[in-house]
Amino acid sequence: MPATLTPTRRDEPAFGDGGRGFDDLPGYGGGDNNRPPEPERQPPPEGYRIGVWLVLASVTMLFSALISAYVVNRAHSMPIEMPEVLWLSTIVILTSSVTMEISRRALKRRLENQFRLWISVTTALGAAFLVLQLIAWSELKAAGFYVNKNLHSGYSYLFTGLHGVHLIGGLAALAFVTWRNQAKWTTVRRRVAVDATASYWHFLDGLWVFLFLILFFWK
Amino acid sequence: MAEQTQTSHAAPKSFIRKYIFSTDHKVIGIQYFFLALIAALTGMVMSLLIRLRLAWPANRWPMLEAIFPEGFKDGLMQPEFYLAMVTMHGTIMVFMVLTTAPQSGFGNYFLPIQIGARDMAFPVLNMLSFWITFLSFVVLIAALFVVGGAPLGGWTFYPTLSAIPSTGPGQALGADLWIVSIALFCVASLLTALNFITTVLNMRTSGMTLMRMPLSCWGWFTTAVIALLAFPVLLAAGILLLLDRNAGTGFFIPSGLSVSGNLVPNGGGSTLLWQHLFWFFGHPEVYIAILPGMGATSHILATFARKPVFGHKAMVVAMFAIGLLGFFVWGHHMFISGMNPSVAIAFSVLTLVIGVPSAIKTFNWLGTLWGGRIRFTTPMLFAIGFVSLFVAGGVTGLVLGQTALDVVFHDTYFVTGHFHLIMGVAAIFGIFAATYYWFPKMFARMMNEGLGKLHFWLTFVGVYAIFVPFHVLGIAGHPRRYADSTGYEFLRALDPLHVFITIAAFATAAAQLIFLANFFWSLFKGKRATDNPWEATTLEWSTATPVPHENFGEQLPVVHRMPYEYSVPGAERDFLMQND
Numbered sequence: 152m153p154a155t156l157t158p159t160r161r162d163e164p165a166f167g168d169g170g171r172g173f174d175d176l177p178g179y180g181g182g183d184n185n186r187p188p189e190p191e192r193q194p195p196p197e198g199y200r201i202g203v204w205l206v207l208a209s210v211t212m213l214f215s216a217l218i219s220a221y222v223v224n225r226a227h228s229m230p231i232e233m234p235e236v237l238w239l240s241t242i243v244i245l246t247s248s249v250t251m252e253i254s255r256r257a258l259k260r261r262l263e264n265q266f267r268l269w270i271s272v273t274t275a276l277g278a279a280f281l282v283l284q285l286i287a288w289s290e291l292k293a294a295g296f297y298v299n300k301n302l303h304s305g306y307s308y309l310f311t312g313l314h315g316v317h318l319i320g321g322l323a324a325l326a327f328v329t330w331r332n333q334a335k336w337t338t339v340r341r342r343v344a345v346d347a348t349a350s351y352w353h354f355l356d357g358l359w360v361f362l363f364l365i366l367f368f369w370k
Numbered sequence: 371m372a373e374q375t376q377t378s379h380a381a382p383k384s385f386i387r388k389y390i391f392s393t394d395h396k397v398i399g400i401q402y403f404f405l406a407l408i409a410a411l412t413g414m415v416m417s418l419l420i421r422l423r424l425a426w427p428a429n430r431w432p433m434l435e436a437i438f439p440e441g442f443k444d445g446l447m448q449p450e451f452y453l454a455m456v457t458m459h460g461t462i463m464v465f466m467v468l469t470t471a472p473q474s475g476f477g478n479y480f481l482p483i484q485i486g487a488r489d490m491a492f493p494v495l496n497m498l499s500f501w502i503t504f505l506s507f508v509v510l511i512a513a514l515f516v517v518g519g520a521p522l523g524g525w526t527f528y529p530t531l532s533a534i535p536s537t538g539p540g541q542a543l544g545a546d547l548w549i550v551s552i553a554l555f556c557v558a559s560l561l562t563a564l565n566f567i568t569t570v571l572n573m574r575t576s577g578m579t580l581m582r583m584p585l586s587c588w589g590w591f592t593t594a595v596i597a598l599l600a601f602p603v604l605l606a607a608g609i610l611l612l613l614d615r616n617a618g619t620g621f622f623i624p625s626g627l628s629v630s631g632n633l634v635p636n637g638g639g640s641t642l643l644w645q646h647l648f649w650f651f652g653h654p655e656v657y658i659a660i661l662p663g664m665g666a667t668s669h670i671l672a673t674f675a676r677k678p679v680f681g682h683k684a685m686v687v688a689m690f691a692i693g694l695l696g697f698f699v700w701g702h703h704m705f706i707s708g709m710n711p712s713v714a715i716a717f718s719v720l721t722l723v724i725g726v727p728s729a730i731k732t733f734n735w736l737g738t739l740w741g742g743r744i745r746f747t748t749p750m751l752f753a754i755g756f757v758s759l760f761v762a763g764g765v766t767g768l769v770l771g772q773t774a775l776d777v778v779f780h781d782t783y784f785v786t787g788h789f790h791l792i793m794g795v796a797a798i799f800g801i802f803a804a805t806y807y808w809f810p811k812m813f814a815r816m817m818n819e820g821l822g823k824l825h826f827w828l829t830f831v832g833v834y835a836i837f838v839p840f841h842v843l844g845i846a847g848h849p850r851r852y853a854d855s856t857g858y859e860f861l862r863a864l865d866p867l868h869v870f871i872t873i874a875a876f877a878t879a880a881a882q883l884i885f886l887a888n889f890f891w892s893l894f895k896g897k898r899a900t901d902n903p904w905e906a907t908t909l910e911w912s913t914a915t916p917v918p919h920e921n922f923g924e925q926l927p928v929v930h931r932m933p934y935e936y937s938v939p940g941a942e943r944d945f946l947m948q949n950d
Contacts (some may be wrong), residue, residue, distance in 0.1 A: 198491045201571050205564045209602045216606035216647055221644050222531045224621060299618030302638050309613065 196340040203347040207354050210317060214358065217309065218365065226302035233367040234290035240283035241363055247276035248356040255349045258342055267329065270345075273352070274325045277318060284311050303366075310362045318355055324348040381919040391501075393493035396917060398500050398810065399479030405504060406471035406801075409462050412511075414879055416459040423720045425872035427854050440519075448537045449853035453522035454493035456851060457540075458514060461548070462654065465555050466507055468797045472662035473597070474503070474562050476804045479812060481566060483910040484587050486575025486927050486949075495561050502558035510551040518542025524851065526652070529622035529644045534616040537629050546615060549608050556605040558763055559597050566594035575909075577929035581686070582948070584908045584933040585672075585679060588686050589665020592693045593658050599697070600654035607647035613640075642707055645946045656793050657696045660760075661689060663800020664731060670807050672934040673906045674750035675742030676944055677815045679934050681734040688727035688734075695724045705776045709906035714773045721771035728764055729810040732757065743937070747904070748822030752803035755830050756796055762834075763792025764945040766841065781851075784844025787837045802829075802885070802941030809889075810903050814916040815896030821888040825881060832878030839867050907945050908933050 221227065254269030288308065296304040328345050336344075382388045388396060421429070430445030441451030478496065482489055490496045514520045522540035523532040531537045532545055570583070570591045583591075608748040610621045620636035622644050627634045672679045679685060701709060701717030709717075735757050744750070766788040768777050779785060802825075809817050848861055855861040872938035902911040909929070913922050 165426070194487070194491070198568050198572050201568045202492065205567055205598060209560050209564070209598050212599050212607050213602035216603040217610070217648070220606070220610060220621060220643055220647065224639055229638075297618075299620075299636055302620065303623065305388055305613065305617070305619035309609070313609075338870070 155184075190232050196228065196337070199340075199344045199347040203350050206351065210354070210358075213313075214310075214362075217276045217306075217313070221306050221310075221365070224302050224306075226306050227365070227369050229301040229303035231296050231301070231303040231307065232291075232294050234287040234294075236283055236287045236290060237363060237367070240280050240287065241360065243276050243283060244280045244356050247273050247280065248353050250276060251349050251352045255345055258345050266345075270325060270329050274322060274329070277322050277325065277352075281315055281318060281322075284315055307366055310366060314355065314359055314362060317358075321348070321352050321355055324351060378671045393489070393497045393498060394919070395478050395482050395490045395493065395496060396812075397919075398496050399475055399477070401500050402470055402475035402478060402503070403812075405500075405507060406467050406475055409466035409470070409507060410798075411637075413459050413462040413467060414882065416462070418875060418879055419447070419455050420452065420459060420924050421872040421875045423452045423853060424855075425869045427856055441763055443642070447853075449697065449890055450519060450522055452853035452922055453524075453745060453851070454514070454520035454540060457522050457524050457548075458510070458520065461510060461552075463794065464525055464659070465552070465825065466503075466510070467801075468659035469555075469597075469655070470503065471801045472797065472804065473566075473590060473593050473658065474499070474559075475772070476586075476666065476801075476808060477566060477593075477662060478562075478912055480808060481587055481590050482569060482573065483913065483917065483921050484584050484908055485570065485573060485578050486909050486922070486929065487569060487573035488922070488926070490565050491573055492565050496565050499558045499561040499565070502554050502561070504889060506551045506554035506558060509547050509554065512553065512905045513544045513547035513551065513558055516543045516547060519544055521545045521548040523548075526648055527611070527644075528641075528648075529611065529614070530624070530627065530641050533611060533622045533644075534627075534629055534634060535615055536632075541562070546612065548610050549615075553608045553612070556601040556608065559601045563594040563597040563601070566590055567598065570594075575926045575929060578948075581683065582929055582932055584665075585668035585682070585685055585689075586662075586665040588689055589662045589668075592665075592689045593661045596654045596661070596696065597658050600651045600658070603647055604651035604655075607644060607651070610647075642704075645704050645707060646700070649703040650697070652703065653700045654693070654696040656789070657693055657798045659793050660800070661693065663756060663803075664689060664760075665795045666800050666804040667735065667756045668731075668738070669908070670749050670803050671738045671751040671757075673807075673904050674745045674753075675739050676745070676746055676936040677742040677934070678932065678936060679734065680737030680740070681730070682932065682934070684730055685734055688730040691727040691919075692724060692731075695727070699724065702776065703769055705773050706780045712775070718771055718773050722768060724771075725764070728760075732761060732764075743931065747806075748817070748819055748826060749803045749807035749904075751823065751826040751830075752799050752806060755826065756799040756803060758830075759791055759796035759799055759833070763788060763790075763796055767792065773791065780851055782844035783840045783848045785845060786850050787840025790837050790840065791833075799829075802826075805889075808910075809892065810899030811910055811915055811917065812900050813893055813896075815892050815894075816899050816903060817892040817896060821884055825884045825888065828881035828884070829878060832881060835874035836878060837873055839871050843867060905943070905945055907935055907947050909948055912947050912949050933934055 250269050251273045254266050254273060257265035257269060288311070291304065291307065298305050298308045298309070325348060328341065328348050331341075333341070382392070382394075389392075392398060392401075419434075422429075428446075431442055432445045434447070435442040435445045438451065440446055441454070478490070496553065519540040521527075521544040523530075523545065527545075527548065531541060535541050535545070570580075570587065574580075574583070610619075613619045614622050614636070618636050619639075620634075621639040623634060623637045623639050623643055624641060625637035627637055668685055670680050671925070699717055699721045701713065702721045705714055705717075739754075766784070770779060770785060770788055806817055806822055809815070844865055846861075846864055848855065848864055855864070899915050901913070901915050904911070907929055910917075912927055929948045930950065931946060931948055935941075935948075935950055937944050938946050
């Protein structure tokens with residue numbers, strides 16, 4: 152058996168879509184040459200993935216509560232002008248989801264440079280989205296819709312603001328998976344972390360589209 | 371997000387990394403425990419002040435005036451001070467004690483050990499949760515001392531008064547700090563819940579299937595699931611309220627409201643919206659407080675009855691059923707809000723349905739005791755006390771769950787008596803049972819059994835002496851929250867009962883000094899504990915005492931059997947460890 156093949160295979164368990172579950176993943180934590188081999192069963196690298204799904208559950212509850220409040224307050228029926236720049240920011244965040252997906256797949260095919268390129272593009276688009284949201288705020292303000300103008304404008308600031316705060320968390324996760332010292336984790340763990348970040352990013356993308364629709368197109 | 375570590379790391383050497391900003395789940399568990407202990411003492415002192423006012427409303431307390439010059443003008447306790455005490459007592463007890471000690475305290479320490487893990491899934495996140503909780507406690511205490519007075523809106527903090535800073539004393543900066551503190555607490559609890567769930571799903575050792583987990587782990591796991599889904603809703607409500615108070619929005623303020631003759635400029639919102647959001651969190655919160663106690667009680671009853679838990683699987687299912695149903699009954703806190711009667715019926719029926727899994731649990735506890743060779747140790751006494759209080763507080767829940775009766779009892783002492791028995795004292799008994807049971811593992815010494823039993827009996831009789839009369843007060847129509855009932859002729863006859871309750875409260879509080887003395891004496895001078903002093907079966911008793919860094923030696927244990935294999939026929943001892 153060629154010696155070089157074994158670690159590669161150990162490093163490439165069948166996981167992701169249609170993976171075989173946790174318990175039969177071979178060699179979690181394997182591939183780290185600095186440590187002596189450990190006989191003990193290591194926890195699967197799925198922690199990040201589970202963690203992110205739980206984060207998404209609680210963020211969903213947070214926004215469900217706020218959207219329920221929005222509905223109960225009948226805020227949608229109050230007049231407010233939509234800042235035109237939100238079209239642009241929507242396009243930007245949708246594009247960033249596509250680039251995130253390109254970079255995730257590049258990593259899966261071990262194309263390190265492509266991965267870095269596209270994840271940087273994603274980060275830049277995320278930052279651009281935040282700037283556009285701030286411009287939208289200033290447009291709202293210029294049109295006289297302050298946070299206390301009516302409930303609709305209050306919710307507009309609140310939804311965009313809270314979404315932005317969560318997006319900053321997403322940018323931090325992107326920076327983490329991009330810049331973390333690669334020697335400190337295994338290829339498998341890194342890929343799970345990137346997958347988890349991608350799930351979070353796509354969720355924020357979808358959440359924004361939903362908020363955008365409910366704020367300005369639900370009459 | 372923190373890297374999950376299960377591979378060996380050297381134990382931290384410096385004092386700060388080891389004991390202050392530690393990522394070790396055991397240290398964090400003990401930190402939570404002591405935070406809850408301090409909070410419990412604070413909350414208890416506040417309850418005694420409340421009782422003073424209710425028993426002797428016209429009495430002057432010059433000594434207390436020296437401590438609280440504002441609250442005791444001329445030695446008389448001011449109604450605002452009384453309400454602030456009610457608010458802070460409730461908030462501290464519900465959040466900082468009942469949510470913190472059983473879940474974050476004992477859960478942090480024992481969940482990873484019981485499932486055979488070296489630490490939590492995200493140790494750094496775990497450390498962050500503790501320090502955010504600590505910050506939240508500091509902010510809450512700061513709210514007591516700020517200009518404009520301590521918050522007095524009750525732990526439910528209903529708008530519209532709480533949404534408008536100008537409505538009176540206690541609605542200024544103190545109220546803002548209260549909301550900020552609760553928001554921080556929400557964030558910390560979310561991080562903890564995330565960590566617990568990931569740990570249970572991802573970190574179990576070989577052979578530890580979900581059904582082989584001890585019921586205490588099931589309690590923590592279920593609680594974490596509830597917390598993950600309930601706390602975001604409270605966070606949302608808190609953000610909206612903070613905006614109403616500081617940004618001029620009117621999410622909770624109806625249009626055309628005037629305060630002291632001045633029209634409130636912001637409005638258009640709904641006061642009831644807060645109640646829906648708050649109670650959507652608030653009812654599951656009751657189960658967040660009690661479910662870890664249920665888990666610990668099941669665990670302890672089996673250990674000292676020397677029998678497997680009766681209906682292990684049914685216990686797990688019942689626990690999850692209670693947690694799930696808890697999300698659909700918030701309306702029973704709002705029966706008198708003008709709710710449509712057919713909606714109220716739906717909430718009422720769902721509420722009564724919770725009686726079914728609760729009864730399953732109760733009968734299974736009794737079934738576990740039935741025919742057992744019971745060892746009446748202190749933790750066992752407190753676990754049995756838990757069952758007693760759970761039943762006593764639970765039956766009045768069936769009374770209050772019915773709309774027709776709730777309309778009468780709402781906002782009387784009947785409700786106060788009900789939730790103190792089931793959510794307050796039962797959960798506290800769960801904490802005591804857990805403390806006496808796990809103390810040997812946490813601190814490597816035994817607590818004194820004689821003092822423990824004395825503490826149990828005084829507390830057990832004491833809490834019934836306090837809270838059974840609450841129900842009598844309620845049936846007689848005594849309203850809650852009134853600082854003064856002297857102006858109401860029909861309540862005069864109840865004055866002696868108030869005096870009795872207050873005396874019982876002081877006696878019970880004094881009995882807690884026995885616990886404190888026992889705790890701290892045992893901490894330093896108690897008998898050395900062996901690895902498995904209770905002859906129990908689960909993994910925390912298979913490792914050394916004191917628990918080594920990363921919980922187990924070289925090799926993680928491998929689990930071969932169910933958690934409570936006591937009195938196994940043909941075995942050498944009367945119990946088999948999970949990893950035997």
